[in-house]
Amino acid sequence: MTFIKMADYDIYIEKNMLNQLPKMIEKIYADRKLFVVTDQHLFDLYHERLTDILKDYSVQYVVIKPGEKSKSFDTYQLVIETLIEKGIKRSDLIVAFGGGVVGDLTGFVAATLYRGIPFIQVPTSLLAMVDSSIGGKVGIDLAYGKNLVGAFYQPKMVVIDPELLKSLPLRDYRNGLAEMIKAGLIGDKHLYHYLLEHDEVGEQEISQSICVKRELVLLDPYDKKERMLLNFGHTFGHAIEKKHRYETYLHGEAISYGMLIALEIGKSLGETKDELYEEVKALLIKRGLVKEPLLHMDDYKDAIIHDKKMLSDGLHFVIVDKPGNAKIKVLRLEDLS
Ligand SMILES: NC(=O)c1ccc[n+]([C@@H]2O[C@H](COP(=O)([O-])OP(=O)(O)OC[C@H]3O[C@@H](n4cnc5c(N)ncnc54)[C@H](O)[C@@H]3O)[C@@H](O)[C@H]2O)c1
Missing domain, CATH: 3.40.50.1970 (Rossmann fold)
Incomplete structure (x- = not known):
């Protein structure tokens, strides 16, 4: 146990x-x-x-x-x-x-x-x-x-x-898998590497994923600061869900597109390597979470302006530079291209 x-x-x-x-x-x-x-x-x-x-x-x-x-x-x-x-x-x-x-x-x-x-x-x-x-x-x-x-x-x-x-139906299972891939990317490279190879998860991987969230929740129980890292992929993910009226995409699917957009932004800032973007994209396609042609950030930027992470100094945006390592960058809307 x-x-x-x-x-x-x-x-x-x-x-x-x-x-x-x-x-x-x-x-x-x-x-x-x-x-x-x-x-x-x-x-x-x-x-x-x-x-x-x-x-x-x-x-x-x-x-x-x-x-x-x-x-x-x-x-x-x-x-x-x-x-x-x-x-x-x-x-x-x-x-x-x-x-x-x-x-x-x-x-x-x-x-x-x-x-x-x-x-x-x-x-x-x-x-x-x-x-x-x-x-x-x-x-x-x-x-x-x-x-x-x-x-x-x-x-x-x-x-x-x-x-x-x-x-649990497969689509709902994969919906949860998306949050686990996110957890691996932001805080546990071993979990991420496991998920690259395996579709099936059990006690150990569920526990690893919870521990990524646990660490941030304990630091920031009321979601004011560190917990924001859990929002990797969620800024655009929420915009995608909302624009499609929560009907077309499950949350995990929307944040999967959102994670790819966030990795692209990381690339454009010189923080994220192209190989990581390609690896995550292949994984999300294999798990049926995204399909090509991918959703493009330009179609969702208008919704971002109203995002609660848009503060007076700019958009507080989570990027991943390497598996298990996330950080917050403050972006202006002009940076999103
Ligand atoms: N509180 C939080 O921190 C937090 C974080 C992430 C998501 N959420 C919320 O979680 C909700 C989505 O949760 P969800 O994806 O579990 O959706 P859900 O509760 O609607 O479950 C998805 C479907 O799977 C079925 N189901 C669940 N377990 C099953 C099982 N073992 N066997 C067969 N069918 C099963 C349900 O009946 C439902 O049809 C959203 O409302 C979202 O906002 C909350």
């Missing part, structure tokens, strides 16, 4: 960890009442197994529709009201069992209902395992944009079972 310590909670990773959920829960919670929030796909796939594993608990399920549209005020209200109707108390435990949508929404419910209820994350998608369940950002989307309402609220524990990835 891999064990990773965060400031306020622990992360446990092991194959078939789901079977050990009661033992894990006992570490932080003495009561027998659980409220599991999940989406319909996961409920259909895992409801019977969860019921069996959690047989010594009284479990109430709240099931939301799968997909980003559920990170909304309407679903937030629905989940809160359902939990209240099912009799949740402030000292009860909520379990977020799902991908990033379930985790972000449930975390925000837990942060706000009765001004805070303990919750744990059991991430089921690769993206949720390596990214969204770690770092305490929870929230929902508005019509104006994604993740505009939210909080920093830490889970009591994160329990990761890589076996759950077996049922």
Whole structure:
């Protein structure tokens, strides 16, 4: 079993960890009442197994529709009201069992209902395992944009079972792989080199990827400075997602194009070698994350002007000069060409 310590909670990773959920829960919670929030796909796939594993608990399920549209005020209200109707108390435990949508929404419910209820994350998608369940950002989307309402609220524990990835559709799996490639590029060259050769990841690689995020989150829990390195590929990635109304590209696909644009900018600044750009491009094409012809930065520059990383002194932009090494450069819009 891999064990990773965060400031306020622990992360446990092991194959078939789901079977050990009661033992894990006992570490932080003495009561027998659980409220599991999940989406319909996961409920259909895992409801019977969860019921069996959690047989010594009284479990109430709240099931939301799968997909980003559920990170909304309407679903937030629905989940809160359902939990209240099912009799949740402030000292009860909520379990977020799902991908990033379930985790972000449930975390925000837990942060706000009765001004805070303990919750744990059991991430089921690769993206949720390596990214969204770690770092305490929870929230929902508005019509104006994604993740505009939210909080920093830490889970009591994160329990990761890589076996759950077996049922994850390939496109969603690759979506998480993009964040792992990013983690390797900004902070772990060994992880990056592994991902160059292998499509399949397990306990070790998930842990390596989390550790890249962990280091930055511990330095900068409220996302004011160092954590910005995690945004490698995200400045243009967000612009791409937004321009295509979050319909054409999954987040991992959009940031994959964004990473290539960032590497191109690194090249034009004389920081990034052409070979690295070509290597990452070949990797992202092989993993089905980008296709040629690639998206071009000129088509997304207008959206960059409104990016929150555009500060008065210029755009704070993450570049990678060699695998495992990222830095922030302050750019003017004229530099983007
Ligand atoms: N909080 C953060 O720091 C943070 C970081 C990155 C992303 N996010 C958020 O994460 C969300 C995306 O997360 P996601 O990619 O996991 O999307 P998701 O939660 O929508 O899951 C993707 C799909 O996979 C299905 N699924 C998940 N696990 C499965 C499994 N084991 N077997 C079968 N199907 C499974 C889901 O039902 C869904 O249909 C976005 O809302 C994004 O904003 C948050």
